[in-house]
Amino acid sequence: xxxxxxxxxxxxxxxxxxxxxxxxxxGGLLAKNGYEVHFLARSDFDHLQSQGLQVDTPLGDFQLRxxxxxxVAHMPQVDCVIVSWKTTANRDLGPLLxxxxxxxxxxxxxxxxxxxxxxxxxVVGDASVLGGCCFLCSNKVGPGHIKHLDYGRIAIGAFDRTxxxxxxxxxxxxxxxxxxxxxxxxxxPSLAEIRWKKLAWNIPFNGLSVALSADTSAIxxxxxxxxxxxxxxxxxxxxxxxxxxxxxxxxxxxxxNDTRKMVPYASSMLLDFQAGRPMEIEAILGNPIRAAKASGxxxxxxxxxxxxxxxxxxxxxx
Amino acid sequence: xxxxxxxxxxxxxxxxxxxxxxxxxxGGLLAKNGYEVHFLARSDFDHLQSQGLQVDTPLGDFQLRxxxxxxVAHMPQVDCVIVSWKTTANRDLGPLLxxxxxxxxxxxxxxxxxxxxxxxxxVVGDASVLGGCCFLCSNKVGPGHIKHLDYGRIAIGAFDRTxxxxxxxxxxxxxxxxxxxxxxxxxxPSLAEIRWKKLAWNIPFNGLSVALSADTSAIxxxxxxxxxxxxxxxxxxxxxxxxxxxxxxxxxxxxxNDTRKMVPYASSMLLDFQAGRPMEIEAILGNPIRAAKASGxxxxxxxxxxxxxxxxxxxxxx
Numbered sequence: 171x172x173x174x175x176x177x178x179x180x181x182x183x184x185x186x187x188x189x190x191x192x193x194x195x196x197g198g199l200l201a202k203n204g205y206e207v208h209f210l211a212r213s214d215f216d217h218l219q220s221q222g223l224q225v226d227t228p229l230g231d232f233q234l235r236x237x238x239x240x241x242v243a244h245m246p247q248v249d250c251v252i253v254s255w256k257t258t259a260n261r262d263l264g265p266l267l268x269x270x271x272x273x274x275x276x277x278x279x280x281x282x283x284x285x286x287x288x289x290x291x292x293v294v295g296d297a298s299v300l301g302g303c304c305f306l307c308s309n310k311v312g313p314g315h316i317k318h319l320d321y322g323r324i325a326i327g328a329f330d331r332t333x334x335x336x337x338x339x340x341x342x343x344x345x346x347x348x349x350x351x352x353x354x355x356x357x358x359p360s361l362a363e364i365r366w367k368k369l370a371w372n373i374p375f376n377g378l379s380v381a382l383s384a385d386t387s388a389i390x391x392x393x394x395x396x397x398x399x400x401x402x403x404x405x406x407x408x409x410x411x412x413x414x415x416x417x418x419x420x421x422x423x424x425x426x427n428d429t430r431k432m433v434p435y436a437s438s439m440l441l442d443f444q445a446g447r448p449m450e451i452e453a454i455l456g457n458p459i460r461a462a463k464a465s466g467x468x469x470x471x472x473x474x475x476x477x478x479x480x481x482x483x484x485x486x487x488x
Numbered sequence: 489x490x491x492x493x494x495x496x497x498x499x500x501x502x503x504x505x506x507x508x509x510x511x512x513x514x515g516g517l518l519a520k521n522g523y524e525v526h527f528l529a530r531s532d533f534d535h536l537q538s539q540g541l542q543v544d545t546p547l548g549d550f551q552l553r554x555x556x557x558x559x560v561a562h563m564p565q566v567d568c569v570i571v572s573w574k575t576t577a578n579r580d581l582g583p584l585l586x587x588x589x590x591x592x593x594x595x596x597x598x599x600x601x602x603x604x605x606x607x608x609x610x611v612v613g614d615a616s617v618l619g620g621c622c623f624l625c626s627n628k629v630g631p632g633h634i635k636h637l638d639y640g641r642i643a644i645g646a647f648d649r650t651x652x653x654x655x656x657x658x659x660x661x662x663x664x665x666x667x668x669x670x671x672x673x674x675x676x677p678s679l680a681e682i683r684w685k686k687l688a689w690n691i692p693f694n695g696l697s698v699a700l701s702a703d704t705s706a707i708x709x710x711x712x713x714x715x716x717x718x719x720x721x722x723x724x725x726x727x728x729x730x731x732x733x734x735x736x737x738x739x740x741x742x743x744x745n746d747t748r749k750m751v752p753y754a755s756s757m758l759l760d761f762q763a764g765r766p767m768e769i770e771a772i773l774g775n776p777i778r779a780a781k782a783s784g785x786x787x788x789x790x791x792x793x794x795x796x797x798x799x800x801x802x803x804x805x806x
Contacts, residue, residue, distance in 0.1 A: 381699070382799055394798035401792070470788040474719070480712035481700055 188255025247273035283453025327361025376439035409462035506573030565591035575771035601771025645679025694757035727780035
């Protein structure tokens with residue numbers, strides 16, 4: 171169970187790891203709305219310290235002078251750590267989180283993929299870990315400059331499987347603070363379900379966008395490619411089912427229809443690939459494949475896409 | 489059954505449809521060795537008529553003045569028609585072959601893929617149709633100029649399924665002529681088996697070379713891509729098995745090993761794609777998929793590769 175009595179404090183304090191499209195927006199909104207937020211920055215540290223953070227958002231553009239750090243060792247203890255960089259940077263996550271362990275914080279993992287919360291749970295324990303799926307169009311357009319275009323909801327669930335079906339205290343506390351900062355929050359009774367439902371989009375559209383060098387509209391406007399996207403979604407649903415999670419046909423149809431109506435959109439994985447950055451292949455494809463196989467189901471198409479991405483990634487790296 | 493008494497003639501006469509890497513080499517060897525060969529040419533007609541055919545081959549370079557035609561209507565009746573252009577040109581095959589129907593010729597289909605003999609069988613009847621798998625390195629390097637680098641064996645089988653397990657008269661007659669022209673010939677008791685065994689290479693290596701923009705050595709030297717090639721081979725074998733044909737594990741291992749030892753090789757499908765020509769997607773992937781599905785097996789990986797190729801092809805065509 172969650173151990174701190176956060177309800178006794180008016181406003182929880184936050185550490186935000188990563189000041190990109192996700193951490194810059196949500197951490198910025200928390201700070202703007204009066205919360206104590208400490209940002210760990212890497213490439214943009216100097217800019218953030220000298221020029222501050224600029225957030226353009228339909229909620230109202232704002233600038234602020236964040237409390238920004240280059241070394242986790244200098245950061246204070248907080249009530250909640252938000253992990254908002256990409257999973258490709260997770261190698262260092264365990265040691266970083268260990269710094270915060272004395273205060274037993276809630277850790278909210280705002281990343282794509284499946285089972286990406288394990289590293290955090292190893293440090294602070296399953297019961298203090300939350301996962302969040304972000305549904306937003308937001309980009310970092312320059313150092314310390316975030317452009318939030320549309321949407322923004324975070325669906326939050328408990329990593330602790332013994333709490334499946336419940337809205338626990340940690341979710342209530344973090345959810346209340348984020349809502350107070352004008353962020354749309356959904357507290358979900360099953361983290362696994364929101365993760366798999368997001369994977370049903372991320373696996374086909376992140377994966378195929380790289381394998382086919384195509385944006386969402388190029389995929390949806392081609393008969394063969396859109397059929398392949400649908401077949402991959404059905405295989406994600408079958409993988410989820412093997413893991414005890416239902417992703418219904420109506421969810422698949424809704425995602426296909428929504429994607430068909432979207433403006434042409436280059437997935438984050440395609441942008442990473444085109445920029446020569448590492449792709450979130452393991453979080454978005456590798457982990458779901460391993461989970462499905464451990465439950466006795468081999469997702470052949472997803473595995474094929476995974477191998478193609480591994481090949482493209484290692485060729486890009488040479 | 490095969491109806492003409494070819495044994496009564498010393499030397500069968502040939503029509504060769506397509507003067508490319510296959511038709512130019514094999515037709516050229518037949519002509520050079522004294523056989524009456526009539527070539528139907530398209531793009532190279534003028535060059536072949538004015539400059540002749542040049543064949544560079546380890547068997548001994550040669551030049552000849554072929555009997556070349558631009559219109560099938562002007563061609564004489566023959567004992568054997570060799571179809572040696574790519575399956576992507578097969579749309580016109582029925583009407584062309586109808587010209588030769590009066591003499592009830594043998595039709596030898598030297599193309600890649602599965603069930604590509606049906607158009608010929610519709611005109612001359614199953615019993616007169618042979619399929620051949622060519623194992624050769626040969627390229628058309630210029631108009632009327634064929635460069636044969638290595639290998640050259642043709643495995644020939646009967647299209648008529650009632651003759652499964654037999655070496656029929658048509659095979660004997662055509663095989664004897666080709667052997668006499670110094671071409672290595674294997675008369676195979678099962679056309680389906682030689683077709684599926686060749687597909688076990690063609691499907692992964694033609695398909696992946698285009699999907700990954702990679703030659704054979706780039707595929708075999710990468711762990712993920714070589715594993716994918718192997719998984720595709722296993723799926724070809726499972727598809728064959730569903731159709732009653734055994735492609736054994738030892739055949740897969742041999743092909744993987746042979747490919748690993750090969751010099752880097754850009755598949756014909758990759759060359760076609762890079763040159764903006766149509767690819768043999770239906771013959772090499774579409775037909776095997778349909779055959780497997782009709783037998784109750786869905787080859788998920790091959791189907792996924794097929795859909796990717798269809799997407800890439802239609803994008804290239806726009």
